[in-house]
Amino acid sequence: MEEFMKILHKKYITYALSQPCPTLIPRSGERGAKVNCYTVAIDKDDKPHYLVNALVDDKMICMEWNGNSYANERKIKLSTVNPKDFRISHYYGLSEITYFGINDYVLGRILFIEYIKIHIYRALTTTDQYIFNKKKLVTKQRVELLRFLIAQALEGKKEFDVIELMTELYTIKWVMHPDKDSQLQKVKLYLNSLVDTGELRMINGTYALTGHAIRGIEEYEEQERKHVESVKIQRRMFWLTLVIALLTLVQAGLIKLPALLDVTGP
Missing domain, CATH: 1.10.10 (Arc Repressor Mutant, subunit A)
Incomplete structure (x- = not known):
């Protein structure tokens, strides 16, 4: 079971990293409505620690937080990071969904509940505007x-x-x-x-x-x-x-x- 969860975690993190966000993420207008990207970060004690850019085999290529920004490149093993320390944000159009921990992210992607809520809200908003x-x-x-x-x-x-x-x-x-x-x-x-x-x-x-x-x-x-x-x-x-x-x-x-x-x- 533990091995299966590791495979699942790696699969979903790889998927998120395949759709990286630009440095500046549009949050309004037509450009903002077309956004569909992820940021994968690792926090320690609720404070920023790493920003993950890529995953090669079991090694994550990250930028380390220096107190003001993510600056120094580091390579760390996926297996050494507590799954609960991951913070994965999905910028989905003008909406944003943040998952705290890999399990939360995997469950969210499987059940799709937050996305259903977003689509219902968008449909109601569009009808109301019409x-x-x-x-x-x-x-x-x-x-x-x-x-x-x-x-x-x-x-x-x-x-x-x-x-x-x-x-x-x-x-x-x-x-x-x-x-x-x-x-x-x-x-x-x-x-x-x-x-x-x-x-x-x-x-x-x-x-x-x-x-x-x-x-x-x-x-x-x-x-x-x-x-x-x-x-x-x-x-x-x-x-x-x-x-x-x-x-x-x-x-x-x-x-x-x-x-x-x-x-x-x-």
């Missing part, structure tokens, strides 16, 4: 945007970058939306209009609220209150006028009302 892209990015009105900025400021945010603001408004999914550029420009226009009227000020490409922001909201809410009250008064006047008109017609005898109670009779 549904999101079908929706129209609704632009907040000027006052709604100002309210949103004030709410963010109350949570401790002092300055607003337009990209971060777009992410707060629509989540990170907006960057993949077909209308992202036009929506970004709309939000910029609203922000610049708030700068022109004094509610915001520009600081090195970012936006910050001024004292006029609260006053602007209060003035708008007062105007809204007056407008709502005006609409209510107009409705009351309409119904009052209608009732007066009906009573006038009744008094003139143009409209006959049926008797509600007949008190005549035996």
Whole structure:
């Protein structure tokens, strides 16, 4: 059994080393999505010790950690290393799976559970993005945007970058939306209009609220209150006028009302 495990360990380490990672691993965009490579390292007491570059027979060609980087080449026997000291990382597209120990790595490659999770997550993310892209990015009105900025400021945010603001408004999914550029420009226009009227000020490409922001909201809410009250008064006047008109017609005898109670009779 022990001999069989050694053969299995050697086979899987050889497979990982056959797909080495470049010095700089792309972790975003199309290049990052195409990544499929491994790093095989040996740690001692949870600290980096060796980076394995190749396996020839039973000898591993490694680079030794000098405190800052893997620098000095060393050759060590596979059989002399504790299988638990291996740390094998698989960069699989934009995902990363790290195995601690050869047995963990072998089991992970056989069962494929982590990869199934990754593919399910990717499928759900793709579907979610597709549904999101079908929706129209609704632009907040000027006052709604100002309210949103004030709410963010109350949570401790002092300055607003337009990209971060777009992410707060629509989540990170907006960057993949077909209308992202036009929506970004709309939000910029609203922000610049708030700068022109004094509610915001520009600081090195970012936006910050001024004292006029609260006053602007209060003035708008007062105007809204007056407008709502005006609409209510107009409705009351309409119904009052209608009732007066009906009573006038009744008094003139143009409209006959049926008797509600007949008190005549035996």
